[in-house]
Amino acid sequence: MKLRQSISQIFSGLAEVPDQENAPIRYNIVRRNMTVLMLLITLVPLTLMTVINYYEYRSVLRDEIVTPQKVLVNKAKHSIELFLANRLATVNFIASAYTFEELADEANLNRIFRVLKREFEGFVDLGLIDSAGLQVSYAGPYKLQGKDYSEQTWFEHVRVNGTYISDVFKGYRRFPHLALAVQHLPENGKSWIVRATINTAKLDELIASMGLDHESDAFLVNKEGILQTNSKYYGQALEQCPCVPSVSYEPTVVEKTDPKGRAIILTYAYFPSTNFIFMLIKPQAQVMKAWYTLKADLFIVFLISVAVIVVVVLRLTKTMFQRMKESDDKRALALREMEHNHKLSSIGRLAAGVAHEINNPLAVINEKAGLMKDLIEFTPDFPDKERFLGPVGTIIGSVDRCRAITHRLLGFARRMDVEIQVLDVNDVIRETIGFLEKEALYRNIKLNLKFARELPRIESDRGQLQQVFLNILNNALQAMDDGGTVSVATFERDEQSIGVTIQDTGHGMSDETLKHIFEPFFTTKSSGKGTGLGLSITYGLVKKLGGDVDVQSKPGKGTRFTVYLPVKQQESQGS
Amino acid sequence: MADLKVMLVDDEQEFATTLAERLRMRGIETVTAFDGEEALKLMAAQRPNVVVLDIMMPGMSGLQVLGKVTAMYPDLPVILLTGIGSTSEGIAGMKIGAHDYLMKPLQIEELIEKIRSAAAKRI
Numbered sequence: 001m002k003l004r005q006s007i008s009q010i011f012s013g014l015a016e017v018p019d020q021e022n023a024p025i026r027y028n029i030v031r032r033n034m035t036v037l038m039l040l041i042t043l044v045p046l047t048l049m050t051v052i053n054y055y056e057y058r059s060v061l062r063d064e065i066v067t068p069q070k071v072l073v074n075k076a077k078h079s080i081e082l083f084l085a086n087r088l089a090t091v092n093f094i095a096s097a098y099t100f101e102e103l104a105d106e107a108n109l110n111r112i113f114r115v116l117k118r119e120f121e122g123f124v125d126l127g128l129i130d131s132a133g134l135q136v137s138y139a140g141p142y143k144l145q146g147k148d149y150s151e152q153t154w155f156e157h158v159r160v161n162g163t164y165i166s167d168v169f170k171g172y173r174r175f176p177h178l179a180l181a182v183q184h185l186p187e188n189g190k191s192w193i194v195r196a197t198i199n200t201a202k203l204d205e206l207i208a209s210m211g212l213d214h215e216s217d218a219f220l221v222n223k224e225g226i227l228q229t230n231s232k233y234y235g236q237a238l239e240q241c242p243c244v245p246s247v248s249y250e251p252t253v254v255e256k257t258d259p260k261g262r263a264i265i266l267t268y269a270y271f272p273s274t275n276f277i278f279m280l281i282k283p284q285a286q287v288m289k290a291w292y293t294l295k296a297d298l299f300i301v302f303l304i305s306v307a308v309i310v311v312v313v314l315r316l317t318k319t320m321f322q323r324m325k326e327s328d329d330k331r332a333l334a335l336r337e338m339e340h341n342h343k344l345s346s347i348g349r350l351a352a353g354v355a356h357e358i359n360n361p362l363a364v365i366n367e368k369a370g371l372m373k374d375l376i377e378f379t380p381d382f383p384d385k386e387r388f389l390g391p392v393g394t395i396i397g398s399v400d401r402c403r404a405i406t407h408r409l410l411g412f413a414r415r416m417d418v419e420i421q422v423l424d425v426n427d428v429i430r431e432t433i434g435f436l437e438k439e440a441l442y443r444n445i446k447l448n449l450k451f452a453r454e455l456p457r458i459e460s461d462r463g464q465l466q467q468v469f470l471n472i473l474n475n476a477l478q479a480m481d482d483g484g485t486v487s488v489a490t491f492e493r494d495e496q497s498i499g500v501t502i503q504d505t506g507h508g509m510s511d512e513t514l515k516h517i518f519e520p521f522f523t524t525k526s527s528g529k530g531t532g533l534g535l536s537i538t539y540g541l542v543k544k545l546g547g548d549v550d551v552q553s554k555p556g557k558g559t560r561f562t563v564y565l566p567v568k569q570q571e572s573q574g575s
Numbered sequence: 576m577a578d579l580k581v582m583l584v585d586d587e588q589e590f591a592t593t594l595a596e597r598l599r600m601r602g603i604e605t606v607t608a609f610d611g612e613e614a615l616k617l618m619a620a621q622r623p624n625v626v627v628l629d630i631m632m633p634g635m636s637g638l639q640v641l642g643k644v645t646a647m648y649p650d651l652p653v654i655l656l657t658g659i660g661s662t663s664e665g666i667a668g669m670k671i672g673a674h675d676y677l678m679k680p681l682q683i684e685e686l687i688e689k690i691r692s693a694a695a696k697r698i
Contacts, residue, residue: 365680367589367593367594368589371597399680
């Protein structure tokens with residue numbers, strides 16, 4: 001349930017549309033979620049597959065490597081068992097085929113021993129021991145007649161079990177060999193034991209016939225860990241080998257580190273009837289070579305896949321979110337523009353209404369003040385004539401100012417009538433600058449004009465364009481201290497439009513101011529100096545003429561207005 | 576100047592009477608009317624040389640009055656008064672026979688000049 005909740009949370013998080021307020025943070029969060037999610041749904045299955053493959057391959061390869069070793073060990077074990085069983089059967093045959101007396105006869109035993117040596121490899125000597133443990137007769141290279149075995153453990157063993165195969169030992173004979181003993185129990189009850197020893201060289205031969213490669217080692221060891229045959233790595237026969245594995249009569253494979261610190265694969269099997277363990281040792285590095293190669297391949301493929309997925313996911317989400325953000329931005333911009341237009345038009349209607357309403361009282365004030373002035377002027381000997389004329393003049397002046405304001409308000413509201421003609425913008429600007437040259441000269445402001453030579457003539461309204469440029473230039477002049485520079489340049493933007501840039505070296509504007517400069521009644525000038533209508537009228541006029549205005553400004557660096565104007569008027573405009 | 580007689584038509588009585596007084600002070604005989612009907616009635620009796628007519632009036636609008644005046648007295652020059660910025664109405668008025676138009680608030684000198692030129696045209 002919790003998992004389901006958290007998953008649905010992630011998805012609802014993804015579906016959320018970022019607020020305008022903290023959009024960048026929102027976008028980053030959503031983008032991060034998306035990236036994590038995409039990485040999870042791609043990397044988790046990949047990792048799972050890789051891990052499963054790893055274990056699958058490992059078990060398959062292990063079987064492939066291990067099985068032949070087991071077979072080999074089994075075969076070797078069998079041939080050794082067979083060899084020992086065969087020799088034991090021979091000795092058993094001798095014990096059964098001859099009577100005690102026949103075997104006790106030294107000459108007879110020697111003859112039997114010679115035949116035995118000829119027919120079966122590896123026999124070193126042959127002897128008869130009576131039930132008391134005394135050596136009765138002996139055939140072989142040593143002088144062992146009369147030796148007493150009654151105290152030895154093997155003697156007890158053979159008395160109980162009937163047969164006995166010894167561990168490898170040196171004993172009297174000074175080279176490694178092993179003893180086989182068989183007890184014969186005839187009907188009359190007098191038992192005897194035939195004992196033969198065999199050279200272990202035959203065991204070495206059997207092991208050598210396995211055809212092992214030069215890095216592998218195979219040997220016999222007894223359960224006490226004493227080497228029964230020579231080992232390549234762990235010493236000669238009868239030396240102690242520290243590696244006795246746990247009991248298993250079936251061939252068994254273990255991976256381990258040997259006392260010398262090498263990683264090895266040990267395959268071994270216990271002999272069921274004797275004290276021996278057959279061991280086959282191979283270095284892991286050699287056996288597992290194929291597996292290591294495969295493992296490395298698997299790992300490299302995994303890493304490359306992960307890298308590719310990560311790169312693709314990151315790029316994908318980045319592109320996706322860029323697109324999303326762009327479209328959101330566009331939408332927001334369109335909305336803002338619409339809002340702005342709406343605001344301008346409703347303010348415009350309000351302004352027009354106010355202007356009309358104010359106009360009539362203004363006309364009355366104007367006439368009353370005019371009448372007062374007339375009375376003062378037309379009456380000879382009017383007392384304090386000058387003192388009255390002053391205030392009346394101020395009233396009339398103020399009415400004029402109000403008149404100017406209402407005029408502009410209405411102009412803003414109605415944007416006046418458009419009279420389209422084909423004109424040269426360079427000329428219009430030149431005329432407009434004519435109005436301002438005196439002020440510029442007086443204030444030591446440099447006017448830098450850079451007109452495009454082949455500027456296409458455009459369809460537009462001369463008077464309104466003049467007003468546009470006049471407003472912007474006026475603003476530029478007002479924004480500057482004496483001694484600055486105003487640069488005016490015209491250029492062909494593309495086939496459909498031209499542009500005019502007006503750049504000043506004035507105080508510039510803050511971003512906050514920039515946001516509002518086209519709104520009516522927004523002014524940074526001290527009260528009474530500006531109506532706050534200039535730029536909103538400018539904006540309205542340029543829009544009316546089918547153009548656009550762009551402002552860039554940095555506080556302290558100056559402001560640049562760019563006015564774009566269409567070369568041809570569309571039908572719907574200019575009406 | 577005794578032959579110059581102006582009829583001033585405006586619903587804003589204070590404006591009309593004050594302006595009429597100022598014109599009289601400058602020696603121009605002036606009669607006032609405060610709406611279209613009154614103006615048309617007075618016109619027959621007073622016989623002005625020039626009519627100064629406000630466009631924005633309740634009831635009969637300035638342009639309607641203008642239509643009647645030009646129909647009844649084709650030679651009588653009419654100067655229209657428009658609200659400020661209402662250039663289009665002034666122009667519309669001129670198209671149906673007004674002599675000229677002026678924007679309120681007025682400059683008295685300008686008005687007198689227009690009245691004189693209108694009267695001169697008539698004669």
